[in-house]
Amino acid sequence: MTSPASEITAEAIRFIEGTTYADLSEEALAIGRRCMVDTVGLYLAGSREASVRILIEDALAQGGREDAPLPGNGAGKVPAPLAARVWGTAGHAHDWDDTQVSHDPAHVYGLLTHPSVPPLTAALVVASQKGGVSGRDLMLAFQLGFEVECKISEWMLPRHYRRGHHSSGTVGTFGATVAAAKLLGLSGDRLAHALGIAASLAAGIRVNFGTMTKPLHVGRACENGVTAALLAARGFEADPSALDGQWGFFAVMGEGFDGEKARQGFGKPLTIASPGVSIKPYPSGILTHQSMDAMLRLVTDHDLKAEEVEKISFFAGKNIIEPIRYPIARNHLQAKFSMPALLAMIVLCRRASHHEFEDAFVAGEAMQDLQARTEVINDPDIDARGYDKIRSRIEVTTKDGRKLVQWADERYRGGPSNPISDADLDGKFRMCAEGVLDGAPQHELLGLVRGIDRGADVGRLVALISGEATGRA
Known part of the structure; x- marks a missing residue:
């Protein structure tokens, strides 16, 4: 299919610049908090995986600016992109993170992304680097990254996945870029350049499914997204319409996109609310x-x-x-x-x-x-x-x-038509946290995430995930 003429990059920029916290529906906010509870638990569980321990050792050995801590590792801090690599890999290490939903019968399930880890990772890492970020600002950045990532994935043609790309690694890069860019205050040309840099950094191939490198795809999406936003903030330039055209992301990575779907636009409605998101009951595909x-x-x-x-x-x-x-x-x-x-x-x-x-x-x-x-x-x-x-x-x-x-029951347990209850979600969180964060700190962290946009202390939340607040070394 040949791509129709488009201005998707410009539309994404207008959506990112123009959307405020007040524009988010209560349904989107409630689901967003659930996705964050799920993802934060997975950071903790993933922090003990062998692949993540290797990445932690590597990040600490590289050293550099003390921007952000690492999950489950205590007070040590590393540069923001390195931290994002570790956090993102930890979040996807068990393949237990949430998945976007599509109602298109022609859509390929593998083309759907794991949408929460990239934008939440980028938002938490940049918030740690900047300091003083409110829970509302964090939620907005997360929601914007989630939406842009999911719409790109929904509009992509199935060829992207069938030829061997891993969408959570490729398209996830945009989710991380948008969240980081929003918290860094990028707009106009600099926001366009961030998306352009992201388009060239996006990568991940399915041959590495079943190896340590599969979750690294998501870690790299987070690292690359933060890198793209930080470079653009310094004035680094890229093509300002990198999603579009003959050599743009859609054309090169998937041989086009669905023009009818793309006319729907970003945020109309937010994907997180409709068609929704699935929270996984099992740590597998x-x-x-x-x-x-x-x-x-x-x-x-x-x-x-x-x-x-x-x-x-x-x-x-x-x-x-x-x-x-x-x-x-x-x-x-x-x-x-x-x-x-x-x-x-x-x-x-x-x-x-x-x-x-x-x-x-x-x-x-x-x-x-x-x-x-x-x-x-x-x-x-x-x-x-x-x-x-x-x-x-x-x-x-x-x-x-x-x-x-x-x-098999065709209704997916964990999906919008058969959702996991809040009690079961909290149980999954506690299972993931077990042995990494227990007792009162575990309870405190769960409360902070559940109330993230209601005055929660984002710095305290990050410190609990890293173990800095509990004195773990």
Whole structure:
């Protein structure tokens, strides 16, 4: 599809410059607070991942200006872009962060971004660098970055994802850039240049799914977004319409965009409110969750034990099978993109939290044996029904000859039509915080995030996430 003539960059600039906190609906604010609770918990859980510890060591070794602290690491501070790299990678380290929703039946699920980590990371890091940022200003910057990121992703053609780009790394760069630019007060040419710099820095390819580099895509999106805004603030220049034209972001990265969708414009309505955002129940690729819920239902309904299972047959379309690509996972990162591993985990543990995603467990005898007895089958009938829903079927053959069948519920648990309750969201936050921030500080942090735009102390919030406020080294 050839891109129609457009002025999307200019429209984005008008939206960023002209939108105020008062323009945000109460629905958008309420959902934004939920997304922040979810993301802050993930910073804490991610801070203990091996990949993030390597990035922390690297950032501290590089040194430099003491702009911002690092999650779960105490008082040490590093330059803002390095801090953003670490925070962003921590937020995506478990692949448990939220996902934008689309109602377009032709849209490819993988083209949707994980929208909260880039703008929230950039906003928190720049707020730490600047000091004196209010919770309302932070919320506005977050919402603007979230919206621009999601609309770019929604308007992109599926070719972007199908050719191997990772949208959360590419499009996420714009979410981080917008949030950082808003808090830095960029407007006009400097805001346009920030978006132009971001367009050239955006990167991330799907070959690295199932490795440490997959969450680094989001970390780099955050780092690059902060870098783009800081450079533009100093007068660094780029093409002022980098989303548009023959060599613009849409054309080069996705061979165009959907002109009819783009005519809707930014903020009409805000994506965070409609069609909404999904908060993940499991720390794995979003395409896996309905199937995991189906297996959990099958296991509990039949009180199925692992030792009773002869074989598991998983039937799905290409929209699941192609990206969820590991036939047998050897470590916890591969397990996030392996249906045999995820189904085996549910059978063995009857849950799948970040506590189950450990290398020793995934590589253990029980998981390896059950994965080897699980076959993944591309079902042409499921493909023929289209990709507007994530459809799959599980058939378990037991050693005593029974065949147990369970279709996945097409309503996504965690999505707008079947949302996670506030109580369950708080439970996820506490599970993520466990062992990193406990007791009174954990309770205080949750309260600060839930009231972020109602007078919360942003500096205190950052200090609690980093561990500076609790004296952790």
